[in-house]
Amino acid sequence: MPYQVGVTIRAEVGADQVPPLRKWLAAVAQQGLAEPPFDFAHLRGVHFARFYLLEETADLAGQPIPASLVFMSDVDAPLRRHLTELVDVAGDGIDQAFGHCAGYPGPGGRRRARIAWLRRHQLPASAFYVNTVGRGLDQIRQEARLRDALENYLDQRDWAGRAAAGLRRELQAFVAGRADLSWAMKPPAPPPLPFRAREAVHKVAVPLALLLVSPALLAVLPFWIVALRIAELQDRTEIERPTQQQMDELEAYEDFGPQNPYAVVGFLKPGRLRLLTTRAVQMATSYGTRHLFTHDSLAGVKTIHFARWVPLDGWRRMTFTSNYDGAVEAYNDDFITEIWWGLNAVFGGAVGYPPTRWLIWGGAKLEQPFKYTLRDHQVPVPAWYTAYPALTAANIENNARIRAGLRGGMSPAQAEQWLSLL
């Protein structure tokens, strides 16, 4: 099974192209990205994709930052295949989108020139979260079909009085006997060996490297934490409630199904201390998402399919995006009650975030300022694609467990537990 990569492509949009781009995004919002000219449903391995506009702004020093168009996708490796297919399959749509951007070679441009242009405009994420690393699109779809087939089979009869173990054997026989389902009797293949080896080395190498420099780190730590606390005390945060107009614009693209796209963008507080802190926290976040939170849950939050942090404009700004289940209100409450410490560490360095204390306290715990500021920094995502719109992360995990339970021996109690997944 493939591992997953997050693709971010960002390109500047000339001022005269912003109004037509907005209009184009509104039109794409109506028709979606699954069909031509994007045809994302026929690109291989695309879980989610989106376009959104970052409006023209000025940084904290007053330097203008032009408007830009951002494309993101969460896809199965290899990346090369995806970039090629963006041009070969979704080319008409990509041409339309990036045709609003300066220097884009298409549609008249040569295929290789367009691929090279996309490649050049890629941005690296400072951290990338995958709900379950290695669970590819094909697996998710196959396992959803497996569940449907089992559920439909169960619907045909009344099973009252049957022993759990016997019913499980019958379902195993049903799956094994169906040519289109028998794959499910084997476990999904792990991600390719080079990927696993790389991750294993990284998992060990980073703590080792930290251990080596730990004397220096420990010496610096007290100074850093005091300096950070002083900076926190000097923060002057003004948080305004979003306007009705902002809310209308955001809500217009939310809650059409169980999943939603999320995007926020904000400036980092000035000064090297804040920048260093944010970069260090991003490194820790990346380590956490690569090695600790690789299956089913981001530190307790089980409703996120994919998420990423991407530094922008030379670390002056940062955008955070995710594909998540449920409504914003529920998502924010999860943040406050379950991973407030992580949110504070990650976003405490952003302008307009509720005041934090000692990096992780305060902040998100202030319910209304926190919810307001997230809304204030949220960017509408008009153009969005999901490959499995009806499935929550919990559904996908449940489907995987159903498949896993087809193999091996089980006690009657275990068989009963497994049947309760259906």
Add this chain to the structure above:
Amino acid sequence: MAINLDLDDIQGLVARGYSGLRHARFTLFGAGGPAAGPALLSWLLPRITPAGRFSSDAAVQVAFTAAGLRGLGLPEQAAAGFSLEFLGGMATPNRSRFLGDAGDSAPDSWAWGAPGGPAIDGLVLLYARSADLLNELHAELMRRLAEVGAREITVLDTLERLDREPFGFRDGISQPVVEGLPKAAGGQRTVAAGEFVLGYPNGYGQLTDRPLLPRSGDPGRLLPPDPGGSGAADLGRNGTYLVLRQLEQDVEGFWRYVGEATQRPDGSADPAARAALAAKLVGRWQSGAPLVKAPDRDDPSLATVNDFGYYHTDPLGMACPLGAHIRRMNPRDSLDPQPGTSASLDVNGLHRLIRRGRGYGPGAADGPRQATGIHFICLAANLSRQFEFVQHTWLNNPTFNGLYDDTDPLTGSRHGGGGTFTAPARPVRRRYRDLPQFVRTRGGAYFFLPGISALRYLAQLPGPVPSGPRTG
């Protein structure tokens, strides 16, 4: 935390549903002109029933929409402190999608509260011990409305039978025990007062945003000071939001569905199976006995039992299905984080509603077929985190608690799918498909139920600011 609620300044509906006053009528009115609101309020003020000790034969409460408050002349600065959901109203396209008001529940088909319909400024709730007294109070209200030039938009009559909703189930058993109210003395788990009354700490230990105005805006010092210490006058304190929705229930359709789904193979009716499936959909038997306590048959001696959790006794929903109405309306300890622990209960406590609805219509059993349902009323200090969350994330969410395609079997919308009901069982679940929609929204609006000081302040306002925006 000891909380002193200013019960004499809070409208009584927060503390009690007036179950002793079996006759109730809710009147939606439009002010008609700038003078009507203050005149009406001045007349109502001495009649408003506070939340303190109560032993009267009648009760009167009043609530306003955002348009109604602006019509009274509320300064824009103070108006802007109300929640956006309240200011925008219940019938905008975004709210409708979120609340599941689509298809034949869409606002354009509503009997009242539809955009473009007569603008609703306020709501008077009358309660009385006898029908005669109610009629008398109502006639007086109507006279008064006519005198001041206001007009009634809709009069919502209610059923006398208070303990059963029209499908035939005992209702109103589970209410949050609110910190600071007399009922909280029983030692049960309480919910923070600020979840239901503005101006007190909420479930996060903070003050929910509410309308404040500079002291200079209240020269008569009618309003209490902002307990947050800002020095502002607190127009929100002791008030709360009131959600009113007219929910029509297809009682015949409900029992027809349950009957057909439980027919014996020969086509004959199976009354016991029918009652059992209906109980599975609701999570309680018709008597009110909860399935987690009475899994196999109804037990009327458990009718009002409310002291239970789900996770330790019934984690998989074998007794009370995960998707049953009461397990979604109030999942107790069912959900993340750490189901079965107080962490789960704490999160549950952030999404509670005080329900004050009453049934309407003739009921199913008697008379010709006529619309019946419930005038759903709930009170909450945070519309988004409480009412809208419960409606969207718990009731109408087809993927609630790990499910796939199951909206609330009783009240859920089926417009985005969701017509499946899964009843966990041994050895394996029983799945019901294509449940019809049994409940349809016929009207709705968001109101603010002010504290009594706030009513006094509103009554002396000069009327609408000429250039002020007035939105429906």
